[in-house]
Amino acid sequence: MQTFAINTLGCKVNQYEAQQIIKFLTSCNLLYVQDFKKADIIIIHTCCVTHIASAKSRQLIRKAQKQNPSAKIFVSSCLVNADPAEFKNLDEKLLLAGNMEELFGLLKQQLTAAGIDCKSIDNNMLRKQETIEKFYGQTRAFLKIQDGCDGFCSYCIIPKTRPNITFKPIEKVIEEAQHLVNSGHKEIVLTGIFLGAYGQQTVKRKNWPNNENPIIADLLEKIAQVPGLKRIRLSSLEPADVTDRLLDVMGNTSNIMPHLHLSLQSGSERILKKMNRQYSVKDFAGSIEKINLQLDRPAITTDIIVGFPGETLQDFAKSLSIAKLAGFSKIHIFPFSKRAGTAAEKLQDHIDKKVITERTLKLRELEKQLAEKFRKQFIGEDAQVLIEDEVKKTGRCERYYEICVTSDNPLTKGKIVKCKINNDAVTASI
Numbered sequence: 001m002q003t004f005a006i007n008t009l010g011c012k013v014n015q016y017e018a019q020q021i022i023k024f025l026t027s028c029n030l031l032y033v034q035d036f037k038k039a040d041i042i043i044i045h046t047c048c049v050t051h052i053a054s055a056k057s058r059q060l061i062r063k064a065q066k067q068n069p070s071a072k073i074f075v076s077s078c079l080v081n082a083d084p085a086e087f088k089n090l091d092e093k094l095l096l097a098g099n100m101e102e103l104f105g106l107l108k109q110q111l112t113a114a115g116i117d118c119k120s121i122d123n124n125m126l127r128k129q130e131t132i133e134k135f136y137g138q139t140r141a142f143l144k145i146q147d148g149c150d151g152f153c154s155y156c157i158i159p160k161t162r163p164n165i166t167f168k169p170i171e172k173v174i175e176e177a178q179h180l181v182n183s184g185h186k187e188i189v190l191t192g193i194f195l196g197a198y199g200q201q202t203v204k205r206k207n208w209p210n211n212e213n214p215i216i217a218d219l220l221e222k223i224a225q226v227p228g229l230k231r232i233r234l235s236s237l238e239p240a241d242v243t244d245r246l247l248d249v250m251g252n253t254s255n256i257m258p259h260l261h262l263s264l265q266s267g268s269e270r271i272l273k274k275m276n277r278q279y280s281v282k283d284f285a286g287s288i289e290k291i292n293l294q295l296d297r298p299a300i301t302t303d304i305i306v307g308f309p310g311e312t313l314q315d316f317a318k319s320l321s322i323a324k325l326a327g328f329s330k331i332h333i334f335p336f337s338k339r340a341g342t343a344a345e346k347l348q349d350h351i352d353k354k355v356i357t358e359r360t361l362k363l364r365e366l367e368k369q370l371a372e373k374f375r376k377q378f379i380g381e382d383a384q385v386l387i388e389d390e391v392k393k394t395g396r397c398e399r400y401y402e403i404c405v406t407s408d409n410p411l412t413k414g415k416i417v418k419c420k421i422n423n424d425a426v427t428a429s430i
């Protein structure tokens, strides 16, 4: 029996696609193994959103080549499209696929040449709208409903790596959610490159009818009715996606978690404009106010880029101040690094690395304080924790922060347990 291993970097969309690849290869009767050394086929599903992600992707390719020189190595996803120079000095025998369609086509070709019958594989899979039934290795399943971006934020390479904007029809999403629930997943995270553009042909709001997209709220309402689905989250939105209708659906549906991820990127209007984002700081603050009014102490998580070209101390101070105002429960901090092929690469006023590090540390400190403050509100209250680690007895609660459950009895991965949050706000007792 032929074997395969896969290693995936990057966002939830990439993680989801890795599951599609596993499904494809296991349907061709290949055995999934963890160890590169034991694999006939190795797939590195790459990311290039930052220089670190590109470097990690290249490292993994080298590791695969070194550990198993006789394996067929496929390199797929974003790094392949970002810049052909990325592959200089890497073996020319690598099989490169810029998107899922190409990857499935290449895999099918190689397997057929090796005498493996993949004729029965549904052509849907090759058209990348294929659904998955199970998310291996995770309690929380990601469900990709949208792909692609033409937003061209000045720091981002994704519009070049995923230019085709597609979405999965509602009926397919519901069907897939039901399959995931049937295979034991209690929680589903709806995922996309630009989730708020679900159902649209472009992510540019000015081209949407009425500049608004009601479809995401409709989808959420329908998916919440999938029998047995205990929890739903949305991966990432922008302020304009948070419509009154969406908040209405969220507030009135018990299995939609009180958690939203809204990417801020900067608290300075000037910097947001330079980033070519589609919202202002004022819009962002308005959304936060609306969310807090309509949901019960929601968790609001965000991304902030530190040290974007031209960011002054005043601009950075504005990021700190909106972070305090929003009371983020978690901030993903990205120290700015030049990404080849983006508009920001060509900007003049790049910030000194030392200054970026200082600002990053300052924001990290604030992040810690805000997260603690957020969690403390819930001391003494009940929480439902989805167990992810049976040994450590940890999992995430409704508001997405990690809780360690103190229990004398074993806890089962993937089960939701009801517990009371202790005085330290991070442990809970059954």
Ligand code: SF4
Binding pocket: 149, 150, 151, 152, 153, 156, 157, 158, 159, 193, 194, 203
């Ligand atoms: S919206 Fe901006 S940051 Fe998000 S994928 Fe598109 S270009 Fe990148």
